[in-house]
Amino acid sequence: MGLSPVSQYLLMFISVLSLTGRVTKAQTVPVTFYPFGSVAGDTVGIAIEDANSTLVDLWRPFVFFGRTYNKTYVNNNGHLTFNQPLPEYYPKNFPINGNEDIIAPLWTDVDVSLNGSISYQQYSNGSVLTQATRDINQYFPYLNFTATWVLVATWDRVQYLFYSGTEASFQVVLISGGDLSFILMNYGDCAETLNGVQAGYDTVNSTSHSVITVSGSFIPNLVNSSNVNVPGRWAFRVDSAPENIIGVELRVISFSDLTKSENIVNVLEKLQQELVKSGLPSSAKLNFRRIQKTRP
Ligand SMILES: *[C@@H]1O[C@H](CO)[C@@H](O)[C@H](O)[C@H]1NC(C)=O
Ligand SMILES: *[C@@H]1O[C@H](CO)[C@@H](O)[C@H](O)[C@H]1NC(C)=O
Numbered sequence: 001m002g003l004s005p006v007s008q009y010l011l012m013f014i015s016v017l018s019l020t021g022r023v024t025k026a027q028t029v030p031v032t033f034y035p036f037g038s039v040a041g042d043t044v045g046i047a048i049e050d051a052n053s054t055l056v057d058l059w060r061p062f063v064f065f066g067r068t069y070n071k072t073y074v075n076n077n078g079h080l081t082f083n084q085p086l087p088e089y090y091p092k093n094f095p096i097n098g099n100e101d102i103i104a105p106l107w108t109d110v111d112v113s114l115n116g117s118i119s120y121q122q123y124s125n126g127s128v129l130t131q132a133t134r135d136i137n138q139y140f141p142y143l144n145f146t147a148t149w150v151l152v153a154t155w156d157r158v159q160y161l162f163y164s165g166t167e168a169s170f171q172v173v174l175i176s177g178g179d180l181s182f183i184l185m186n187y188g189d190c191a192e193t194l195n196g197v198q199a200g201y202d203t204v205n206s207t208s209h210s211v212i213t214v215s216g217s218f219i220p221n222l223v224n225s226s227n228v229n230v231p232g233r234w235a236f237r238v239d240s241a242p243e244n245i246i247g248v249e250l251r252v253i254s255f256s257d258l259t260k261s262e263n264i265v266n267v268l269e270k271l272q273q274e275l276v277k278s279g280l281p282s283s284a285k286l287n288f289r290r291i292q293k294t295r296p
């Protein structure tokens with residue numbers, strides 16, 4: 001951990017004080033979870049050896065903000081990386097402006113040698129693809145999406161380092177089909193922790209990133225949080241390049257009306273609403289570049 005014996009002792013002491021009687025125990029399989037664990041045929045019990053990471057060769061390339069990956073590392077401490085394993089247990093805040101793409105359902109100090117397990121599985125056929133297709137079309141209508149590949153990685157009742165008896169259950173689902181790719185982050189019961197936490201995703205140079213706001217005592221609320229109106233689930237479209245320049249053809253009654261800046265703002269707002277329905281993150285900003293008269 002790189003801490004002096006005194007500070008380790010202090011941390012453990014704090015954990016006893018703040019967590020007594022508030023340890024979350026997962027009672028049932030979280031409702032938002034895709035099938036997982038040995039019953040689902042997962043590769044189970046990974047990520048204890050080899051720098052706390054497991055390399056997964058992907059059956060289909062996965063496009064993440066314009067970069068195409070054929071492998072991923074499922075890292076112990078609640079995240080996936082693509083170019084190399086990331087053993088780091090202490091999260092950095094997104095945006096990192098670093099040189100790695102990272103997908104972090106819950107980046108924190110997890111120790112599976114203490115309790116819980118991490119497992120994964122890929123799918124290229126069957127009911128999990130049907131489930132992914134249905135979910136993505138529900139959250140991103142108008143794309144007419146069909147999933148052809150899914151990877152499910154699950155942290156099942158894992159324990160936080162220093163917090164004896166704690167459990168956290170969360171899952172990340174990578175979904176692709178055609179040129180589109182998505183991630184789901186699913187949360188079950190997660191105990192609170194005073195270890196650092198970060199959730200969401202970040203890209204090389206942070207050209208795209210998204211943060212699920214968590215702090216130690218907020219973690220238990222993850223099970224009820226969502227950006228798609230499904231408690232315990234977050235969904236993101238992740239294929240797109242950081243910036244897209246688009247042209248829009250509009251039929252207007254008067255060209256001069258459109259050159260007024262307040263009208264442009266109005267048009268951009270309407271356009272954004274439409275694009276969000278097609279998968280643009282609602283946090284994305286549209287900037288007006290140029291207007292051109294094409295027909296009399
Ligand atoms: C794996 O994680 C455990 C717990 O955080 C840590 O003690 C151990 O040093 C890690 N191993 C490697 C090779 O990083
Ligand atoms: C991934 O595999 C595809 C073909 O399956 C190949 O075209 C591409 O170059 C590979 N990407 C990387 C980063 O290795």
Ligand SMILES: *[C@@H]1O[C@H](CO)[C@@H](O)[C@H](O)[C@H]1NC(C)=O
Pocket residue numbers: 114115116165
């Ligand atoms: C792991 O969790 C189970 C179920 O909560 C518990 O019975 C067991 O004592 C835990 N093991 C350790 C090493 O903490």
Ligand SMILES: *[C@@H]1O[C@H](CO)[C@@H](O)[C@H](O)[C@H]1NC(C)=O
Pocket residue numbers: 124125126
């Ligand atoms: C689904 O994919 C698995 C793994 O590639 C394969 O073993 C199985 O036969 C496939 N099932 C069907 C119905 O295609």
Ligand SMILES: *[C@@H]1O[C@H](CO)[C@@H](O)[C@H](O)[C@H]1NC(C)=O
Pocket residue numbers: 144146
């Ligand atoms: C949606 O996709 C299916 C299969 O890819 C295709 O048959 C259908 O015509 C598409 N529908 C629309 C409205 O684009």
Ligand SMILES: *[C@@H]1O[C@H](CO)[C@@H](O)[C@H](O)[C@H]1NC(C)=O
Pocket residue numbers: 204205
């Ligand atoms: C990230 O930023 C560095 C420094 O500005 C630049 O050299 C590099 O090309 C950038 N990488 C990407 C993938 O944009």
Ligand SMILES: *[C@@H]1O[C@H](CO)[C@@H](O)[C@H](O)[C@H]1NC(C)=O
Pocket residue numbers: 220221223224
């Ligand atoms: C989540 O919502 C359910 C249903 O409203 C509620 O029973 C539960 O206490 C909530 N959990 C947390 C940690 O807020």
